[in-house]
Amino acid sequence: MNKEEQDIFRAETRAWLESNCPRSMREKVQEESDYYWGGKNGTFKNEDQKIWFERMLAKGWTVPYWHKKYGGGGLSAIENKILNEEMASLGCRKPLFSFGISMLGPALQKFATEEQKDKYLPEIVKGEIRWCQGYSEPNAGSDLAGLQCRADDMGDYFLVNGSKIWTSYGNKADWIFCLVRTDFGSKKQRGISFLLIDMATEGVSTRPIKLISGKSPFTETFFNNVRVPKENLVGELNMGWSIAKYLLTHERQMIGDMGKNDEQVKTHNIAIEHIGLQNGILADTILRTELAQHEMNEAIFEMTIERAIDEAKAGNNSGATSSLFKYYGTELNMERMELQLALSGNQELVMDNPANQNGLLANAMLRSKGNSIEGGTSEIQLNIIAKNILGLPNN
């Protein structure tokens, strides 16, 4: 696509978005229900959300870069980038938000059979099925490969028994993609398989988990003699670990993106509002130093994302890996939360005041403590960098 064609596509896209994206769908996302998540029990928050979803779906733009045969938009990488840029500049919300798009989809594209792709990918595009992820277990956190949830081969089906923890939206999802142990004899990474399970199956149940930040989307998920058809296995039996790792890379990239400050309001503006300026300088000079350090690193992190994209386009290996982004992005987000809470003073600690959305910031700070744990802890990311990139030896 040459520059001229790109400009035409950009202009057409912008015009289409301007006339088709309802005003309210261009407002800042305040809560998770501001996105449509799809699923059998999916509900639209309002009529605009429904209109926006349906219009985008008609163009295949709920997942614009997937192939048209799956209902996607069939856009090239460059077209997709242009669409994203135009949506961002108009403030358009994503019409459909789901783990099917961001996590399972990429894994299916790479590892699934054609039959599986034909079945599952269009359901994701159309938002018909809402997916959740079953990886961690109570005794398999950082040592994920030590997972014990088992799937026994019963001839014409698998029998699944065990439990998962930290299932995001486990109580709202229709299906779960799961790592299960199918071989107890060999090295732990070798006996894991990747299984798709309908949560409506008899024997599947969930229980919500309450966090220090209040109610959470996480559940525990239990499997009690759950029968799963053989054709729900993705990839080869006992080879699920490579799918898991591939998918974790996507997840880490996604979590790491929180290092970007997409907020319109920069942290220093909050500081100016609460602390004030003295001769043009933030009145609390010690906090100012911390703030400047933070915003400096925030800016440089965004440049690093930009560089990684440019390097990838140029076919170079930039060395800037998903572990780097996961580690640094989450550290930045946690630091940002701490700073914002610190400089907002005592009124943000009031938990029953509608003016501060009942302690929204304080809860967000608490929730951010999970950032350096979920998707592989910071320590695991540092291990990966040390061993896989720097080539440091195992003890």
Place this chain on the structure above:
Amino acid sequence: MALVLNEEQVLLKSSAVDFFNSKAPLEAFRKLRDENNPVGFDRSLYAEMVELGFAGLIIPENRGGFDFGYVALGQILEVNGRTLAASPLISSVLLSATVLNLAGTEEQKSTLLPLIASGELLLSLAHEENTLHNPTRVNCTATKEGEHYKLNGSKVFVLDVHVANKIIVVARTSEGNEGIRLFLVDVQSPGLSIHRTQMLDNRNAGNISLEHVIISESDKLAGGFDELCRVYDIAAIGLAAEMLGIAQEAFERTISYLKERKQFGVSIGSFQALQHRAAKMFIEIELSKSVVIKALTAIDENWVNLSELASLAKSKLGQTVKLVTNEAIQMHGGIGMTDDMDFGFFIKRARVLQQTMGDYNYHLDRYASLNGY
């Protein structure tokens, strides 16, 4: 522009790697230091650098240069940081050629820039008067007397001044920032005295004093404070590129050592206490690469908010190179403290670069101010 090198820049960088490794390894600089060389750099080496075009990279083609831009010069400075080859590349090219490009009169550009590109002319920029970088605190005076200016005052930390042919002196003609002007001073001028100082990094710098030095109107540069500030920004970014080279070299050598060095019967690199610190250094270096290429690109693209990029680059690299040089010594243990190992050279150069054109605190403070707090 994408944050990757183009084909031309990749070639330039790889030829620079070959050149510095074969012609100017760290041992060469060590030798200059050990023999207390009066010039402080190898003139024939600089001639070869000129031959390769390094001195003309940021000089326009119609002034005898190659007009490759600052991304290109930044690659040379980065590679240079790995072997610490001493040369007037920073004083004459990064600083002085930039001053002339931005602030010189047509006459000054056409006569002087070709001589910088050909290596015949060495120039120094005399701007610092204080212990810490401060662009507005200029006490050196330039008093207009008839057709001439009379310069009085003193300057410190003037890079390569004892070998310079001419010095660009920052002096004040009146109160306020608009009174800050630039003057070309010949080193033979009566009333000018130059005193070479021994710097921590064994590179060249000196102090000068000016007593009633007479300068003709034609040696006053056209530009003033605004151009000078842009020079400082460009210089800070160029120095950040050299700091990036130092950080990468010290880091890579340290990683090799972690793999080789055995204690308790195993490589010390197998210890998680060291692995995590190494991984954090890796991350800081990757971030540093991004800000340096971004800032170099911003110079070539003539960004309006270059100051912000300059402060980001200089403060980040100040932080990164400090971390890496310190960790390099600590991870090498006792041997890292010895002069036989090269880490002394890296940490010494890093600390001098930290103070040149504003340190970490200066740039962090400025970054906050530029962002309105």
